[in-house]
Amino acid sequence: MPVTAELRVGTGLDRTFPETLSFSVVASDGGAGGTLTTVTRSEGIYSTQWTPAGEGEFRLTAAHPQDGGPSATVSLTSDTTPPSFTVLVPPGDAGVLDGGFTYADPGSMVAWRRDQTATVRVESDSQDIEPSSLRVLVRGHAGGANLEGLSLAQVSPCAGKSFCGTVDVPLWQPGLPAFRGNFSVEVTARDRVGNEVTRTNNIPVTRWKWSFNGASGAIESTPAIGQLGTIYLGTSDSNGKVFALNPEGTKKWETQVGRVVGSPTVGAFSAGNELVYVGANISGGGVLYALGAGGIVSGRCPEGSSTGEISTSIALTSTKFNAESTAIETAIALGNGDALVSLRPGAIGARQCRTDLLDSSQSSQPGASIIAKGSDAFFSAQDTKVWSYQFSGATGWVPKVGFTAPTIGTLITGLGFATGNRVVGAGGLIAPQSGGVFSFLETDGSGLWKFPEPFTQSAPIRNMSIGAGNELFFGREVSSGNVDMTSISLLATVPRATAISAGSFPGAPVLGESGILYTASSTGPSAGVGEVSAWSAVTLNNSWKLSDNVGRVTASSTLDCSRNLDGTPSSTPHGVLYVPSIDGKLYAFVVDSRGLDTSAPWPKYQHDSRNTGNPATPITSCP
Numbered sequence: 001m002p003v004t005a006e007l008r009v010g011t012g013l014d015r016t017f018p019e020t021l022s023f024s025v026v027a028s029d030g031g032a033g034g035t036l037t038t039v040t041r042s043e044g045i046y047s048t049q050w051t052p053a054g055e056g057e058f059r060l061t062a063a064h065p066q067d068g069g070p071s072a073t074v075s076l077t078s079d080t081t082p083p084s085f086t087v088l089v090p091p092g093d094a095g096v097l098d099g100g101f102t103y104a105d106p107g108s109m110v111a112w113r114r115d116q117t118a119t120v121r122v123e124s125d126s127q128d129i130e131p132s133s134l135r136v137l138v139r140g141h142a143g144g145a146n147l148e149g150l151s152l153a154q155v156s157p158c159a160g161k162s163f164c165g166t167v168d169v170p171l172w173q174p175g176l177p178a179f180r181g182n183f184s185v186e187v188t189a190r191d192r193v194g195n196e197v198t199r200t201n202n203i204p205v206t207r208w209k210w211s212f213n214g215a216s217g218a219i220e221s222t223p224a225i226g227q228l229g230t231i232y233l234g235t236s237d238s239n240g241k242v243f244a245l246n247p248e249g250t251k252k253w254e255t256q257v258g259r260v261v262g263s264p265t266v267g268a269f270s271a272g273n274e275l276v277y278v279g280a281n282i283s284g285g286g287v288l289y290a291l292g293a294g295g296i297v298s299g300r301c302p303e304g305s306s307t308g309e310i311s312t313s314i315a316l317t318s319t320k321f322n323a324e325s326t327a328i329e330t331a332i333a334l335g336n337g338d339a340l341v342s343l344r345p346g347a348i349g350a351r352q353c354r355t356d357l358l359d360s361s362q363s364s365q366p367g368a369s370i371i372a373k374g375s376d377a378f379f380s381a382q383d384t385k386v387w388s389y390q391f392s393g394a395t396g397w398v399p400k401v402g403f404t405a406p407t408i409g410t411l412i413t414g415l416g417f418a419t420g421n422r423v424v425g426a427g428g429l430i431a432p433q434s435g436g437v438f439s440f441l442e443t444d445g446s447g448l449w450k451f452p453e454p455f456t457q458s459a460p461i462r463n464m465s466i467g468a469g470n471e472l473f474f475g476r477e478v479s480s481g482n483v484d485m486t487s488i489s490l491l492a493t494v495p496r497a498t499a500i501s502a503g504s505f506p507g508a509p510v511l512g513e514s515g516i517l518y519t520a521s522s523t524g525p526s527a528g529v530g531e532v533s534a535w536s537a538v539t540l541n542n543s544w545k546l547s548d549n550v551g552r553v554t555a556s557s558t559l560d561c562s563r564n565l566d567g568t569p570s571s572t573p574h575g576v577l578y579v580p581s582i583d584g585k586l587y588a589f590v591v592d593s594r595g596l597d598t599s600a601p602w603p604k605y606q607h608d609s610r611n612t613g614n615p616a617t618p619i620t621s622c623p
Helices: none
Strands: 002-006 022-027 034-036 040-042 045-052 056-063 071-078 085-088 117-124 135-139 147-150 163-170 180-190 196-206 208-213 231-234 241-246 250-256 276-282 285-291 297-301 315-319 328-335 339-343 353-357 370-373 376-380 386-392 396-399 412-418 422-429 434-441 449-451 465-467 471-474 483-489 497-503 510-512 516-521 531-536 542-546 558-561 575-580 585-591
Touching (some): 085 196, 147 163, 241 276, 285 339, 297 339, 297 353, 328 370, 339 396, 353 396, 370 412, 376 422, 412 465, 465 510, 497 516, 510 558
Antiparallel strands (some): 022 056, 040 045, 056 071, 117 163, 231 241, 241 250, 285 297, 328 339, 339 353, 370 376, 386 396, 412 422, 422 434, 434 449, 483 497, 516 531, 531 542, 558 575
16 A cells, blocks of 8 residues: 655745655554565655555554654554455246246256346345445356446345345347357455455346147248247147147147158238148048137038148248139148148138149158249149149149259159249158259249259258359258258359268258358257257358257248237347257247348248248348
């Protein structure tokens, strides 16, 4: 501590100052008082530095060097102990098992969710703590970005304590380059004389939001998301069901329809209602349903006849017969009895259900896409071709005039539209092994591009997504082990980026906002266990991976905004990834993308969160 003494000369006396003053210090009990540095002088002001011998009471004296000269003594108290306080982090809410839902992360039962706000409390017994000095720093996990600028607010009651304060920590802001981890909360405080100390505690954080088990078979299709965040999914045992779930993890309704293996599609939201279209199979026959509020059947097709099982996705478009005044919302699917099934709930009479028979070679591969653009529909067939049918106001669906179905040479499952009027697809076989991606002009089927060329000796590619600039993202499917994930520009011959041993992916990757790609694998570290991962869409470097407590995945995942309790999109900068598994569970994970990448022409399976398979459907833009 700096010590200064001033030697004052009386009026009329000669201002002659000694070279130094004699400084001394002793403890109040006569013990050692500490050390003093060499004295410096500026006219009559003398300065030194005192380092106390410890805490306690001291007497410090400054004296003229001549015997009998003037002196002065002051009493001082030395305080070298910083304030004491504790940083308290409550455990995360593990929730209670309810209606098939599990809310706690099985790998970290007391962790907080990434989308929650944790309230940290600071308590102190020190009487001299300076509340205005308190600072809070939250360190991201494993070198992730830190969160600064948080302020403690003094609170009461504060029974038995001299100070109590709280700070709210938004857990989506610090960096979390892992599925789960710990954020370190560092609180720094000073006492009134400047002694400073930092205390820490950890907040365990997980991306796990919930899982739901419908107990009615594997989930082999991609869930669809409604206008207010309702998640619609189908299950695949013989008594399969359609479930409608709220995004916070509660069930709205369920209805038994039969085995569901194709992805549902959500219709337009109107007057607070929306229809969910789903293909279900009972005793070898398929029915295309339109389900309304509460799961009540609002329409079905066909009535009383079979068109074969419906195992494809469902595309959504609008069609208009000549006798109708306006176009009507139309759900279309392909039955393996060689029929294009169309359900038009808003139509009258026979025009509500259409079963347009196709050539016998045009049954589709199970799980395949059907996509629509304007009055055109595209679908693959067992003859390894991609066909296009066009809706005629006079007769219904007819082969598209001037279109020649390109022969791809393998079974095709994934389809989508790229910019530039091109259809993109993916397909392949496990045995004999073959597979790749391809593209052609949607107008007439010309301009075929394939990668690799030829497809032989390459593992099958079941699905793909298309990012900005027509960048294709896809993995490959193998029965065991890991294969690579690839990014390649449309029409290029060499991949742009590759992730080695990424997993086995029957489903399509999901392109999220902030340049993050999400995948779910049908393989994992042990039998029955899959993997869910996040990657940089630019480099395909892995950001995080979940390799425990998640089932194997054969369908595509989907991505939605975070939601308020009323279902409206939240402005918080994170979203929810929904992963369907063949273990019968739907998993919900908090991710760092605020919904789908709106700059991508086809960011996920069937284009958008409603699974319409139609590029005219807006890709949800989260606030």
